[in-house]
Amino acid sequence: xxxxxxxxxxxxxxxxxxxxxxxxxxxxxxxxxxxxxxxxxxxxxxxxxxxxxxxxxxxxxxxxxxxxxxxxxxxxxxxxxxxxxxxxxxxxxxxxxxxxxxxxxxx
Amino acid sequence: xxxxxxxxxxxxxxxxxxxxxxxxxxxxxxxxxxxxxxxxxxxxxxxxxxxxxxxxxxxxxxxxxxxxxxxxxxxxxxxxxxxxxxxxxxxxxxxxxxxxxxxxxxxxxxxxxxxxxxxxxxxxxxxxxxxxxxxxxxxxxxxxxxxxxxxxxxxxxxxxxxxxxxxxxxxxxxxxxxxxxxxxxxxxxxxxxxxxxxxxxxxxxxxxxxxxxxxxxxxxxxxxxxxxxxxx
Numbered sequence: 001x002x003x004x005x006x007x008x009x010x011x012x013x014x015x016x017x018x019x020x021x022x023x024x025x026x027x028x029x030x031x032x033x034x035x036x037x038x039x040x041x042x043x044x045x046x047x048x049x050x051x052x053x054x055x056x057x058x059x060x061x062x063x064x065x066x067x068x069x070x071x072x073x074x075x076x077x078x079x080x081x082x083x084x085x086x087x088x089x090x091x092x093x094x095x096x097x098x099x100x101x102x103x104x105x106x107x
Numbered sequence: 108x109x110x111x112x113x114x115x116x117x118x119x120x121x122x123x124x125x126x127x128x129x130x131x132x133x134x135x136x137x138x139x140x141x142x143x144x145x146x147x148x149x150x151x152x153x154x155x156x157x158x159x160x161x162x163x164x165x166x167x168x169x170x171x172x173x174x175x176x177x178x179x180x181x182x183x184x185x186x187x188x189x190x191x192x193x194x195x196x197x198x199x200x201x202x203x204x205x206x207x208x209x210x211x212x213x214x215x216x217x218x219x220x221x222x223x224x225x226x227x228x229x230x231x232x233x234x235x236x237x238x239x240x241x242x243x244x245x246x247x248x249x250x251x252x253x254x255x256x257x258x259x260x261x262x263x264x265x266x267x268x269x270x271x272x273x274x275x276x277x278x279x280x281x282x283x284x285x286x287x288x289x290x291x292x293x294x295x296x297x298x299x300x301x302x303x304x305x306x307x308x309x310x311x312x313x314x315x316x317x318x319x320x321x322x323x324x325x326x327x328x329x330x331x332x333x334x335x336x337x338x339x
Binding site: 009010012013016017024026028029037038039075076078102104105106107 | 108109110113114116117120130132135162163164165172174175176
């Protein structure tokens with residue numbers, strides 16, 4: 001539904017064809033009012049460049065660093081971010097939401 | 108995700124077709140479900156339900172993730188009229204890729220519709236290239252059967268998720284007769300929202316635009332078909 005998501009997947013394919021290591025992160029589940037819906041995607045390359053969004057900013061940093069390991073290992077993993085209310089407000093998950101993100105390599 | 112699966116997914120998206128990436132979470136095994144392959148998928152009923160709701164989520168008792176990709180919604184407005192001038196910016200804000208079609212070149216000008224794609228052609232000429240599909244809303248606003256009705260008929264045949272037409276109940280009754288004579292089924296014709304727009308008592312062109320946009324969004328998000336409520 002999201003034009004940006006379309007660009008994200010096109011970028012993932014283009015980056016991989018350019019020979020870059022690429023991972024795709026997808027929001028699997030959310031609890032509470034998370035900022036991005038289930039199915040939202042983020043594409044990351046081995047250099048840490050990224051496009052798209054899984055949380056509107058707050059866990060992107062953590063997902064990007066995990067993605068480097070996923071690209072290196074060549075195996076997917078599921079990350080869960082549960083954030084206490086106060087911390088959540090500080091980092092941008094204004095709702096104190098929780099999200100699970102699936103990070104997979106493009107191979 | 109395998110590169111070949113990603114490429115196939117991008118091809119479906121580029122062709123404005125819905126697709127679902129099915130991921131077995133325990134193993135990472137993936138497959139692509141499309142209209143062509145859906146029937147043979149072991150999770151066909153759950154995938155079909157996710158597609159109908161346009162919603163990604165877990166399935167197969169939590170062991171599988173369904174990532175639903177549906178094309179961004181488009182809105183084709185027939186008639187470069189006053190309501191369209193209000194509707195165009197509103198619909199674009201709401202995320203619709205909006206195009207205006209009106210063969211009357213005095214109406215279909217860039218001055219009246221800045222930054223909006225305007226096609227100054229007859230529906231019969233322009234629609235094959237535009238490509239109506241189930242992810243497109245057709246909003247007919249000219250009041251002129253010669254312009255509106257070929258577009259309405261094409262939209263019903265293409266199974267556009269929303270087909271609405273401006274005009275009174277009497278106007279619509281005559282329209283129904285002509286569409287039936289043109290070979291459209293009663294079932295197809297009953298999908299037309301007419302009089303157009305959610306019933307909010309809309310009066311001005313801008314208010315009617317709000318009523319139309321609300322009705323289109325309801326059809327997009329809930330799959331609601333033609334209703335009794337109407338504004339114009």
